[in-house]
Amino acid sequence: MGAGSDGSQREPSPSILHVDMDAFFASVELLSRPELRGRPVIVGGRSARAVVTSATYEARAYGVHSAMPVGAALRLCPGAVVLEPHMDRYRDASRAVMALFREVTPLVEPLSIDEAFLDVSGARRLLGESDVIAERLRARVLAETGLPCSVGVAPTKFMAKLASGRAKPDGMLVVRPSEVLGYLHPLPVRALWGVGESTASRLERLGLRTVGDIASTPLDALVRAVGEASGAKLHELANGIDTRGVVPTSQEKSVGHERTFDVDERSPDVLRRELLHQSNRVAARLRAADLMGRTVALKLRFSDFTTISRSRTLSEPTDLGRRIFDEVLAIYEAVGAVGEPIRLIGVRVEQLSAAEGAVHQPALWADEESPSEGWRDAELTVDRVAARFGADMLRPASLMKSPRSGETADQNGTRR
8 A cells, every 4th residue: 555645545556457458450450550540440341231340539539430331430431541350460469468468467357359357466466556557567568569458447347347448548547446436426327237228218217317326226116127136236336336256268258250241142052151161160260279169059130130049059069060060051941031131141159168178979960971070080181271271272162152251250259
């Protein structure tokens, strides 16, 4: 505990950090395009249906934000430069940043490709108070990766994340324990985790417009308004209570690929080929990460933007593209969407576990014409060729006439 300017003992800084990279994808792109610094830049595809993946703060000043159509973004900011996304660069940058975090503390909980919680309570004895650690970490990330980040320092995960958002861009905000309620209570109810549009409207109709209003409302009244679980959680957060600790993890929760078609696709043959392509890519990524998955999921978005997801859990985990394809094709056919115009199609594998020591059970699904070990040998051969010559050097014959998918990946490895 340090001394204040008046000689009194200053309250120590709390131990939870939330580090959030600033405009991460755009910042990574600018590393190779430094001449664009200070200009509005949009990261996104160039097709008619492309959406904004990221944007610099100069572009955001015009109202540009992630997930909006690139065409709409360019209408808001005609002078913006559009850059194609490069997910391999973002993953490499993320790994470098997370490695720097883990040099400070082993208690690192990644939330996505570009943000993480850190618990630095054990590092303070060697490295100083949490705010000092956070400032040095920001400087080191910038010096070693060229990427800016914002950091929130607070007693709880909720407050740390809230603080990093208020510190953006390229800043740091420390909220000490005695400051939590004074900082929290004037905020609008939408600042609380779990309060979306409908919940906020319900609360505001009851006259609850600020977090302080929530904090002073009896728990039973909140429960009547939003339900037992939500009411209890909002009451705790509004009073600065968040007992969740930082849970170290580095394993992906799922691996998937998606593709948005430039024109709605009706052809069952084209869609089957796309499912095969995506299944093989997902399987290759699983094997590269020494992972297997037990749940196979299909995502479909129709021409009217209606989106459905369906999944099946396997009797044993797999990392084989053929196995994934068989399941996801069966899901597609069972949905009854064959012949319907499809805007987006995606394959995902969930319930991941380490492949090391896994027992393969081909008899549970293989038939005489396609034994699983034969497929495994073939897919491992493709992996070796892809590692040396590129992912599309070898493809199944059924894919030779299909266009290469222009996917990108999300924070869990999903390609879009």
